Amino acid sequence: MPLMMFVYLLCGAIVGILANYMADVLPRHRRFTKPVCLECGENRPIEKFLTGKPCKHCGKKNAIRYWSVILATTMLSIASGFFPAGKMPFIAVEILLLIFSVMVITDIEFRVILEQVSWAGYVAAALTGWYINGFTKTILGGICGFLIFLGLYYLGKAFARRMSRNREVPVDEEALGFGDVNLAGVIGLLTGFPYVLPALLCAVILGGLASGVIIIVSIINKRYEAFQAIPYGPFIILGGILVLYFYH
Numbered sequence: 001m002p003l004m005m006f007v008y009l010l011c012g013a014i015v016g017i018l019a020n021y022m023a024d025v026l027p028r029h030r031r032f033t034k035p036v037c038l039e040c041g042e043n044r045p046i047e048k049f050l051t052g053k054p055c056k057h058c059g060k061k062n063a064i065r066y067w068s069v070i071l072a073t074t075m076l077s078i079a080s081g082f083f084p085a086g087k088m089p090f091i092a093v094e095i096l097l098l099i100f101s102v103m104v105i106t107d108i109e110f111r112v113i114l115e116q117v118s119w120a121g122y123v124a125a126a127l128t129g130w131y132i133n134g135f136t137k138t139i140l141g142g143i144c145g146f147l148i149f150l151g152l153y154y155l156g157k158a159f160a161r162r163m164s165r166n167r168e169v170p171v172d173e174e175a176l177g178f179g180d181v182n183l184a185g186v187i188g189l190l191t192g193f194p195y196v197l198p199a200l201l202c203a204v205i206l207g208g209l210a211s212g213v214i215i216i217v218s219i220i221n222k223r224y225e226a227f228q229a230i231p232y233g234p235f236i237i238l239g240g241i242l243v244l245y246f247y248h
């Protein structure tokens with residue numbers, strides 16, 4: 001037990017460092033480069049990156065995000081090591097933890113889920129889903145998740161067009177980005193059919209509740225702006241994980 005605890009802890013910390021690295025370099029260069037500063041794009045020495053020190057060129061502080069990501073992935077690695085969702089193998093847990101962490105960070109920081117990260121997600125989720133649910137359920141789940149969110153995506157676009165026509169101010173914040181559509185496909189592969197349906201329903205409900213809370217808080221603070229988009233990615237992932245625990 002103590003040995004496994006140490007393995008989960010170590011893997012979680014490594015995943016956290018890698019997630020920080022990928023969420024810094026991928027939005028800038030779309031490929032793996034030396035560690036860079038997300039703000040100014042200057043290279044950062046590896047030891048400065050590994051200790052979460054501020055950028056010496058522009059002064060951007062990195063410590064809070066860096067250490068909170070590592071803390072979160074370490075705790076999630078330990079939790080899912082001892083209680084794996086959907087009887088997932090350990091290696092799949094760690095790889096998916098990395099991919100989902102990068103998605104959550106870039107979604108919160110830029111409201112974007114990068115295409116490359118989505119593709120990695122498709123591959124990892126397809127293999128894991130195949131292992132858990134077999135081939136047919138996995139493929140059906142992926143197609144189902146993708147198509148449902150594609151429908152919601154076009155619905156959101158039509159709604160935004162309508163609203164901007166009425167208000168003469170363009171609504172350019174998309175409620176749902178295409179990254180969310182890909183993520184719904186990834187979660188579909190991972191949970192399989194028909195479990196993808198409660199997973200996405202959970203995501204929509206949780207995301208709706210969070211939007212509601214944000215709107216109420218911003219009305220109280222008198223800073224309400226209609227149509228401010230919240231990052232939906234974390235809720236889609238959460239819906240998938242809840243369903244994996246519940247149905248498998």
Ligand SMILES: [Zn+2]
Nearest residue numbers: 037040055058
């Ligand atoms: Zn900088």
